[in-house]
Amino acid sequence: MVATVSTVAYLGLEARTVEVQCQLVPGLPNFIVVGLGDKAVTESKERVRNAIAAIGLSLPPKRITVNLSPADLPKEGSHYDLPIALALLGAMGVIDAETLSDYVVVGELGLDGRIAASPGVLLAALHAGAQGLGLVCPVAQGSEAAWAGHVDVVAAPGLLPLLNHFKGTSLLPAPLPGEVEPPVRGADLKQVKGQETAKRALEIAAAGGHNLLMAGPPGAGKSLMASCLPGILPELTAEEALEVSMVSSVAGTLEGGRISRARPFRAPHHSASMAALVGGGLRVKPGEVSLAHLGVLFLDELPEFQRAVLDSLRQPLETGTVSVARANAHVTFPARVQLVAAMNPCRCGHLGDPALACARAPRCASDYQAKVSGPLLDRIDLHVDVNAVTAADLTLPPPAEGSAQVAARVAAARAIQTVRYADHPARTNAEADGDLLEAIATPDAPGRALLAQAAAAMRLSARGYTRVLRVARTIADLAGSEGVGRVHVAEALSYRRRAPVN
Structure with a gap:
């Protein structure tokens, strides 16, 4: 019998599905983990063995093979411990393998059966929600996973409480999203x-x-x-x-x-x-x-x-x-x-x-x-x-005038940009480019003349020219001006680094 549990591999901010497949076959007792895992993954079998022993169970005297599929995808981290343990318990018949098919599982195991925190739980929760699955994670990160929205999160403190939850003898409470911390203001x-x-x-x-x-x-x-x-x-x-x-x-x-x-x-x-x-x-x-x-x-x-x-x-x-x-x-x-x-x-x-x-x-x-x-x-x-x-x-x-007054003007300028870039990938003037920048930041005739003269005198590169336009657009936003004028271009040029003279 092969028991399968879903987990994830992290590649940047992308979570990819990984199947943890466990099979028990007759033969000399052995426990191997394959599937291109790093040192933390290969060591997981010792943590899993001791965690299962801590809840009063022992591994069967068989050849235990755990495969992390796809096998050519690198696997890193200790969050594979819990899915490996659950796949093994499913293969042993301790837990119903069909029950586990509705969840993505992440978490590190302690030798005493505790489930410890591991990085990336929020990504795993978002991935599980996109797949229409629930998430099993450490109790310390339940509030983190709850930020993913409509995801059934099971946050367990240890392996034994998790088994009792799935058997229905003692259900674990659903975690609530963590607190939203108010911004901490620095110097004024x-x-x-x-x-x-x-x-x-x-x-x-x-x-x-x-x-x-x-x-x-x-x-x-x-x-x-x-x-x-x-x-x-x-x-x-x-x-x-x-x-x-x-x-x-x-x-x-x-x-x-x-x-x-x-x-x-x-x-x-x-x-x-x-x-x-x-x-x-x-x-x-x-x-x-x-x-x-x-x-x-x-x-x-x-x-x-x-x-x-x-x-x-x-x-x-x-x-x-x-x-x-x-x-x-x-x-x-x-x-x-x-x-x-x-x-x-x-x-x-x-x-x-x-x-x-x-x-x-x-x-x-x-x-x-x-x-x-x-x-x-x-x-x-x-x-x-x-x-x-x-x-x-x-x-x-x-x-x-302190930070509060300046912050009000900054917020007003950012609000203008939020409306301006509602249908564009850019979020601020510093990210505007190409035709969009030409449309929103082209100066009036006196401004264009000044910019052309300054570009030659200051030997502005194409990138430098673009950045002057962006800064001028921001200065105009702070002034509440719909267009970019000569005065805005002049101030933007005053902040530009001048090329050295040979």
């Missing part, structure tokens, strides 16, 4: 003294989802302004919150099924590797750029990152996805992020100040800034110089 813009130009650029970046680079001496407030960004960004919609939670589920960082409406804000250290930033590793996991999906990726001390690591961001910033290619798998993660970066003008940080600058100025500045490639800088919409804060600035009273 009222804490920033001076820096009006930089704060204006931050507002434009938030309103249109644009990439932003702040350059200035240490202590000028670059990191502080970046930490203010979550406080002025609009909350995630319900659909976006589910997208973000799916990435967190695969990464194993979705705790207690709690979903947040706050946009992700990730700030990796400059020592981060390429796999940590864009994803990968032996078991492919999402990197920081995917964990920041629909939110902000903040890179402080930008030139201190390895150049190859920074250049690996070029494709995700352009396409909104990360493709990790391996010999046995090709995995794609979403990465629609807003890049915010900060850097010093040179290694000593005091370029332009004769009293503090090092002896190698200005050569040290060109060497330091050359660590960031031109193509990456070309993908950054807004470049702003942040001046040093003087003692006179620090004695000024707090600004009258």
Whole structure:
């Protein structure tokens, strides 16, 4: 007899159906698992053996073969433990195999029969719902699975309570969706003294989802302004919150099924590797750029990152996805992020100040800034110089306008974009392209003349030209203007990086 239980394999944010087939045949006692599993999968037979023993059962003295089908699909993770155990119990006649055919099963087993949490339960629940099946998962992740909607979720604390549930002797309660956490606001813009130009650029970046680079001496407030960004960004919609939670589920960082409406804000250290930033590793996991999906990726001390690591961001910033290619798998993660970066003008940080600058100025500045490639800088919409804060600035009273007032204007601009892109895949002005961008952001005649003149004088690339149009469209949205005028183009050009003169 062959007992079959359905489970899933994760490839990025895609869950693929895997059949766990178990067969008992006469022969020398043996327990083997086949089907291209990794180390965690091959070790599952020991966890399954001990978990079944913990509930008072013993394996039959037969040859036990477990096949994970399709056999050519790589299987990774400990969530195969529970489906293997249930398939084995079905083959032993302990549980009705027909009962299990209505469920997708995921979960890791402890040696005492407890069912432990495993990454990716939300994806498994969504996959089960799409197939018209229920889901069996660990009790710790029942509230996470309940977010999938109309899915029959059985959240079990252990193997024995699960068996009692299916036999009808002691039913397990249906889990409720986890809490929706209120957004946690960071620093307030009222804490920033001076820096009006930089704060204006931050507002434009938030309103249109644009990439932003702040350059200035240490202590000028670059990191502080970046930490203010979550406080002025609009909350995630319900659909976006589910997208973000799916990435967190695969990464194993979705705790207690709690979903947040706050946009992700990730700030990796400059020592981060390429796999940590864009994803990968032996078991492919999402990197920081995917964990920041629909939110902000903040890179402080930008030139201190390895150049190859920074250049690996070029494709995700352009396409909104990360493709990790391996010999046995090709995995794609979403990465629609807003890049915010900060850097010093040179290694000593005091370029332009004769009293503090090092002896190698200005050569040290060109060497330091050359660590960031031109193509990456070309993908950054807004470049702003942040001046040093003087003692006179620090004695000024707090600004009258804080994050709340700026957030209101940003929300109004985002509302305009939501209506504008209702029938398009783009969500913000930063994602508009092609004919759509031409239709919504073509300036009036004076604006076109200024843009053409500036494009030649500043030697804008085609990408740079497009990004100026996007920024100008956002500035017009903040002003409540239906069209893009010369004043909007002029301000957008003021934030553009100028090509070096030979």
